Amino acid sequence: MKIIYSPSVYVVGRQTLAEDGLSEFLSDHGVTWSSDSEVPAEVLTETAGRICYLSFAAPRPGGNAAYLGHIKEVGHGSVLEHSVWNIIVTGVSRSLTHELVRHRVGVSPSQLSQRYVDESVAEYVCPPDLREEIEAAKVRLKEDWGEKECYEFEFNETLDWPNLTDKERAGLWWLRSMSRSHQDYVYLAHYLTEKANKKNAESKLTKTESRKFARQAARSVLPNATETKVFLTINGRAARHLLSLRGSRHADPEIRILATAIFDALRLESPNLFGDFVKEPLPDGTFELKTPYEKC
Ligand SMILES: Cc1cc2nc3c(=O)[nH]c(=O)nc-3n(C[C@H](O)[C@H](O)[C@H](O)COP(=O)(O)OP(=O)(O)OC[C@H]3O[C@@H](n4cnc5c(N)ncnc54)[C@H](O)[C@@H]3O)c2cc1C
Secondary structure, eight states, rough: OOOSOEEEEEEEEEEEHHHHHHHHHHTTTTTTOOOOOHHHHHHHHHHHHHHHHTOOSSSOTTHHHHHHHHHHHHGGGGGGGGGEEEEEEEEEHHHHHHTTTTSSEEEEEOOOOOTTSSSGOEEOOOOOGGGGHHHHHHHHHHHHHOOGGGGGOOHHHTTTTTTTOOOHHHHHHHHHHHHHHHHHHHHHHHHHHHHHHHHHHOOOOOHHHHHHHHHHHGGGOOOOOBBBEEEEEEEHHHHHHHHHHHHHSSHHHHHHHHHHHHHHHHHHEEEEEEEOOOEETTSSSOEEOOTTTTTT
16 A cells, blocks of 8 residues: 655647648748747647738737737636647546646546456555655654554554544544545455355346446445546646636645646646746645636
């Protein structure tokens, strides 16, 4: 049973520009134009915006950065929907993805299935506000028990230890809860697999159906902290909306940390679409994301 402390964000897909198609369009309309950006998502959003007023012939100074800055300033957010990324997020909890999938527009998730995938190898995500406690408990476990993993402990016993600090006790309490749920899942998955095998004799379940039968019921005891992975396809406008809402100080710290990590990745992908966000430090050591163009 492993504890995860921070999410990982992998950008696995980005747009390419079909330069031949764009040149053909410009030539058919008797204009020559090229963007000063080398980022396809930025060129495509600028092209989409320029289509609205056919403003390719005499662009204002400032290039792509100024153009997209103006789009954000006047709130023409739909133009930003023409930029798209594919991102894989790992090391996040099921409670985080429950919040993430509330973003219904411009965000398409494909998430690890607990019905098909065996969670007996699951890892658990430490809530940022319990990190100190969990780290203190792990140090204490190591000091008193050596190199054993925490699922090997009799946790009732550990909670009776003398001289536990409040922090250590709280951390142990959390670890105990994860460990118990984990063991309950393993036991129930095993029990339900046996049950599926008996059922199989009567109704000829396929192997996949048997596994699904066992795991879909056993997963009911897994905690919100269970680690999950999600593939997101997200457009620039939806990403900005997500960064504003989930990068806010009012968001849960775990999703705020993820929003910051997504921002770090997308700012590298497209400085002109995301560079207006700034990271402002919060007292808990995390960052809040702020932009003057929140509504875009
Ligand atoms: C700090 C915080 C606390 C929260 N607490 C709770 C909570 O306690 N309980 C809870 O249930 N949720 C909670 N949420 C989730 C929140 O209510 C939203 O569901 C979530 O943030 C997604 O936002 P959204 O609907 O704007 O995004 P999207 O679903 O991506 O929608 C984007 C935009 O499209 C438009 N839109 C989308 N769907 C429609 C529609 N059907 N009709 C008209 N316009 C539409 C809206 O303008 C919307 O802002 C919380 C969110 C935050 C950030």
